[in-house]
Amino acid sequence: MSFILQVSNLVKSFGSLTAVRDVSFEIRQGTCFGLLGPNGAGKTTTIEMMEGIKTPDAGTIMYQGEALGTQFRNEAGIMFQNTALQDFITVREIMIQFSRFYPDTASIDELAEQFALHDFLDQDTRKLSGGQKQRLLLAMALINKPKIMFLDEPTTGLDPQSRRNLWRQVQQVKEEGATILLTTHYMEEAYELCDEIAIMDHGRIIAHDAPDALLAAHFxxxxxxxxxxxxxxxxxxxxxxxxxxxxxxxxxxxxxxxxxxxxxxxxxxxxxxxxxxxxxxxxxxxxxxxxxxx
Ligand SMILES: Nc1ncnc2c1ncn2[C@@H]1O[C@H](COP(=O)(O)OP(=O)(O)O)[C@@H](O)[C@H]1O
Ligand SMILES: [Mg+2]
CATH class of the missing domain: 3.30.70 (Alpha-Beta Plaits)
Structure with missing residues (x-):
């Protein structure tokens, strides 16, 4: 299996605070890779550098063997940790708006079906519940039929039932062939969804392997x-x-x-x-x- 993303020696500081310290890892095609760590560990900073949103102070990120560029932008799906959905806009409108950024897009009706959003398509996005909003954000991240998906704490704040539903949907996205990079501070989530995890603390990776291998090696x-x-x-x-x-x-x-x-x-x-x-x-x-x- 080949690596779709390779991260080497990433560093990022904000003033005197070094949020990411020399982070390296590789993600295999078709797998779910988890960054697990408490709040402030540096997960979002790492994922945002990989998404091309933040510029690293040092280090390299390679997508399919090349630096991040147009191909990456067209093939990456991003679900941000905090997305303010525009007010006074319906679910359908926001999905249409999003689809205009990309040359090749999925059917909005099919996505709505897959994420149980059909009944809300003509509703104002402000009226969505937490779980519905996360489903919409996941559907929006899939609009460009991504090969690689970035999910930053996709289930934070959801009740256990909605969390499990979202897990199932993430599993399905993976089964359809996408590679997933996920951050979470829920260990059950990392255990359930991820083929490999890197545990982060204070900007560093302190352990990295398949979840069961990590447990077997330490306990x-x-x-x-x-x-x-x-x-x-x-x-x-x-x-x-x-x-x-x-x-x-x-x-x-x-x-x-x-x-x-x-x-x-x-x-x-x-x-x-x-x-x-x-x-x-x-x-x-x-x-x-x-x-x-x-
Ligand atoms: N734009 C920023 N300016 C200053 N400090 C930041 C900024 N973004 C993140 N940080 C700090 O960097 C550290 C890592 O943050 P973050 O990557 O968001 O962690 P996580 O996603 O694991 O909770 C934290 O101490 C946070 O306060
Ligand atoms: Mg974060």
């Missing part, structure tokens, strides 16, 4: 979760080095049998016990000492 243990009310904090911390988060005590263990025997020995109620695999959130915490959503 050979699991998390035993117990309701916090069932295990006094001093006992949990002393006996199990438990981490208390929300209403649960999290015990990281490579030996579940021994941990459970120990809990039974201490008469800890296990009615709410849950065992889970380590996830990208745990990995971020392990690599940086802080929570992804903090």
């Amino acid at each position: 050979d243990d699991v998390v035993v979760q117990i309701q916090a009310a069932d295990i006094p904090r001093d006992i949990g911390e002393r006996e199990f080095q438990a981490i208390y988060r929300n209403d649960s005590a999290h015990i990281v263990t490579g030996d579940v049998n021994r941990t459970i025997e120990h809990l039974l020995h201490l008469d800890i109620p296990l009615n709410h016990l849950r065992i889970r695999a380590r996830n990208l959130e745990d990995l971020f915490l392990e690599l940086t000492g802080k929570e992804l959503r903090g």
Whole structure:
């Protein structure tokens, strides 16, 4: 599989703040590549340099082996993190307006069908719900039948149901052959959608691989979760080095049998016990000492 985009040694500063520090990665054709990181990590700055919107201070970006140019602009679909939709304009009008920027475009009716926008085509864009607006922005990003799509936090602010719907639609876009670069601070989203992820913090990539490979490389243990009310904090911390988060005590263990025997020995109620695999959130915490959503 060949690389559609290659990013080498990107750097971008705003005054004294270096938002992106020497970032390099390559995106394989037909895959979904995720930039995962907390707010302020440098995801938007990175993606905007790749979109050709921001100029890097240093580094190179190659699209199909060449510098970004007309071909790239015609073949890239962009869904911005914050797009102010024009007021007093209908969904259909904004899609028509957008399609005029490109030589070869998709059918607006087909896009409306695919993204369940048909009923809103003649409605003012201001009247759309959060989920409808994100679907419209995704449809607009597809108007030029892009080979590469940039989605900057496409589901931030959506309720879980709308988020899952958008995930399905992104999956479908990928199945139709587009390559996707996605940023997110939701680890479930990165895990669900991405073939490869790069975890960013403070402008740097701190880990990069397929999600399961990242987890396998860093963890050979699991998390035993117990309701916090069932295990006094001093006992949990002393006996199990438990981490208390929300209403649960999290015990990281490579030996579940021994941990459970120990809990039974201490008469800890296990009615709410849950065992889970380590996830990208745990990995971020392990690599940086802080929570992804903090
Ligand atoms: N135009 C700008 N001027 C000054 N600082 C900026 C600008 N854009 C981003 N930053 C800063 O750069 C850092 C990275 O921001 P950003 O790339 O938006 O992160 P993310 O998308 O991961 O939340 C943040 O500290 C942010 O405040
Ligand atoms: Mg951002």
